[in-house]
Amino acid sequence: MLVTFFRTLIIFITLVVVMRLMGKRQIGEMQPFEFIVTLIIADLACIPMADVSIPLIYGVVSILALFILHQLLSLIEMSGGLLKRIISGKPSLVINSDGVDMIELKRNNMGVDDLIESMRALGYYSLDDLSYAIFESNGKLSPLENPNRNGVCKSVPLMIVNEGKINVKNVELMHSDTETVKKFTAKNGNGIKNTEIMTVDGNGRVYIKYKKEKYKILSFPLSEGIKW
Amino acid sequence: MVRSIISMLCVAFILFIGATFETKFVQKQFSEFHSVLEILYEKVDQETATQDDVYAVQKNWLDKKRFLHIFIPHNEIKEVDLWLSESATLVRDKEWNDAISKVEVLKELAEQIPRTFLLTWDNVL
Numbered sequence: 001m002l003v004t005f006f007r008t009l010i011i012f013i014t015l016v017v018v019m020r021l022m023g024k025r026q027i028g029e030m031q032p033f034e035f036i037v038t039l040i041i042a043d044l045a046c047i048p049m050a051d052v053s054i055p056l057i058y059g060v061v062s063i064l065a066l067f068i069l070h071q072l073l074s075l076i077e078m079s080g081g082l083l084k085r086i087i088s089g090k091p092s093l094v095i096n097s098d099g100v101d102m103i104e105l106k107r108n109n110m111g112v113d114d115l116i117e118s119m120r121a122l123g124y125y126s127l128d129d130l131s132y133a134i135f136e137s138n139g140k141l142s143p144l145e146n147p148n149r150n151g152v153c154k155s156v157p158l159m160i161v162n163e164g165k166i167n168v169k170n171v172e173l174m175h176s177d178t179e180t181v182k183k184f185t186a187k188n189g190n191g192i193k194n195t196e197i198m199t200v201d202g203n204g205r206v207y208i209k210y211k212k213e214k215y216k217i218l219s220f221p222l223s224e225g226i227k228w
Numbered sequence: 229m230v231r232s233i234i235s236m237l238c239v240a241f242i243l244f245i246g247a248t249f250e251t252k253f254v255q256k257q258f259s260e261f262h263s264v265l266e267i268l269y270e271k272v273d274q275e276t277a278t279q280d281d282v283y284a285v286q287k288n289w290l291d292k293k294r295f296l297h298i299f300i301p302h303n304e305i306k307e308v309d310l311w312l313s314e315s316a317t318l319v320r321d322k323e324w325n326d327a328i329s330k331v332e333v334l335k336e337l338a339e340q341i342p343r344t345f346l347l348t349w350d351n352v353l
Contacts, residue, residue, distance in 0.1 A: 001247035002347045010352070053302045061246075064239050071236035078229065 001061050008044075008065040012036065020089060031088045031138055033073045037066055088137045095133035099207075099215030102163065102196050108135060112162055112197050119143070126157050127199060127207045128217060155202030155228055161185065161195045174200055175226045188218055202228040250299050254342045257292045262338040264288050268315075269331045275324050282316040300341060308337055 012033075019032040030038065041063060048059035076083045092104045094115055105115060116127070118141040124130055132144040158170040166178050185195045189210040197215075198208045204222040209215040268285050271277035289312060293305050311334050318327035344351055 001243060001250050003345065003351045005243060005247070006347070006352045055298055055301065057298055061243065064243055068236050068240055068243075071232050075229070075232060
């Protein structure tokens, strides 16, 4: 029993560390340790149930060990402080007054695509729809809407540049070419290499953010009659 | 919060008591079984063992294994069953050299199995 208990403890701690290192994208509305309990408890219950050569007590002991660990970590969570931050992480401010914070996103092993996906789920389609956005420690995005937001977005913005790389497929979708995009970024800032994010919506409205600069809202010259 | 702490401590206490009982119980059962095997080993070594002696050991094992199933992987119990059956046949046929090696294996199993329940690094890792 004690051997099973300590084996469960080691696996649990390993999983908590790994989940914390994986960042917030793997979690999905649970604290890391809650996610781990959910992840392994099903297997712990199933293996002794399906494999008749394993005594049932092995599964029972592992599940009880998980229960103890879960209760212990919940208590630590409630007490707050440094231990809570170590176990569950802290919220990350991924959109601030300067726009998307790429460093903070990367710290959580996320990209702009993941951020946009989470925003879309909340009904926000443009990166400037939010003044602030925080990825909570449970992986959920908490938005603070931009007071200057112009109602509901009428066209879905396309990601044109993501960390200095042009998305050729999306450029073709807006009936333009990479040279025009390069010229556009050079004219309005420091060129494509220094462009962290550039999105263009169907009305030619551009959200562009250069490295270490505040984001800008510009207008992209779309070809005649092109809209999406 | 108080309920969480109490429930956690209760489960930890149950696990601790259970673990202590399990370790002691398994050690005791296998220590007794080992003593019985030791007698059989001497008899086989002196070539005085009969099939009834092996059956007596088998009966002793049957009584123990009913409860050992709770704690020990069933494959390990089956292994002891198989070695005992083979020993019985070899003693009946008076093939002492083979029989003694089988009893030797049984003795080794009776020493090894309870060791897997001890809280050591080898077992945990």
